Amino acid sequence: MRHLLPALALWPLLLALTVASPAAPAQTQMVPAPEGFRMGDYRAPTPAELPGAATLDTPGAAALWQQGGAAWFDVLPAARRPEGLPEGSLWRPTPRLGVPGSLWLPEAGRGSLDPALESWFRGALDRATGGDRGRPVVFYCRADCWMSWNAARRALGWGWRDVRWYRDGTDGWEAAGLPTEVLQPAPGMP
Template sequence: MAPPRQCRHPGPAGRDHSGVARLRRAAARCQRAHQHDHAVRYTACALLLALAVPAAAAAEVVVPDGYRMGDYRAPTPPAAPGATTLDTAAAAALWRSGRAHWFDVLPAARRPEGLPAGSLWRPAPRLGIPGSIWLPEVGRGQLSAAQEAWLRDTVMAATGGDRDSPLVFYCLSECWMSWNAARRLAAWGWRAVYWYAEGSDGWEAAGLPTQELHPAPGAP
């Protein structure tokens, strides 16, 4: 199987260094600058060290053999098996083209436990990418038979059964549920699966339009 593809704007060419290696080199440079008491160099190195920390953390993300089974809000890997990763610019371009079907898999808010009976509770509206189909809970690592059927039937209805039709899955940033959903549909034989890892957080941060979403009909 070909390795997962990524759809990103090209960055500067250079050697491929791991985040951990960059972190070690940055720390060594900062130590040398401090020993020579060069304030400007020390400040620059401290900034370099701060930038290296996220890269080191990303390098340490453990990718499960199957689906992520818990702790869904955590740093994610750069790709999902069988899917193409989209950054926000690529996601916006695909959305504007109108060629893809978009699926939001963020879980719906639940009524807080212990809230007295009769108390008014109104969850915050879910603002997602316009035109998305909201399928709460289908990004979990293990789905019930009813959840699997709902996911499969909804995708089939949206695409007319065309397995080459582009599908985009998202939730929030650092959300394994969209990673699970993209991986699952690729495993089910869909050939144009996209994972928008930055999710609605990245979309809103870019100033792109949003729409209030409601769960799709037929939720189990």
């Protein structure tokens, strides 16, 4: 019992430190933008902005969505069947909820795209915008997700002139109580 008393005496101090200095939310951490694409560890704090693109907060994203006219792209990867799941086992991935009217382009936010995936992504952008590179395009996934940052950067490189990056993605959207709908991957994904 005597050994427990020093440890128990530390609990109030540890509790006070935890309450007095809460960890900053991940989405407020500032990290520098890389020169190129983020190539891995996609679920990590992101930069505050993407040079050449407008960064949207949730009120700005909601206003743009209400206004209409922008093409919205969710680039979160689709859930994959767990490795080692026995053959014939039932597996139901959680449905992807996104901003209503979005086109879901799983895997399009990777740092490196194989030629088939890159062609599919480019084609989806062209079809969704009618080839109008001045039409607003919005890329999102989740908060602290580099996939949308990469996809928006790629669209800028392909000549889209009104690129928006919704940094907080569906995490911010759902936290604000905004409507969602179940998304299906866009057709033709390689």
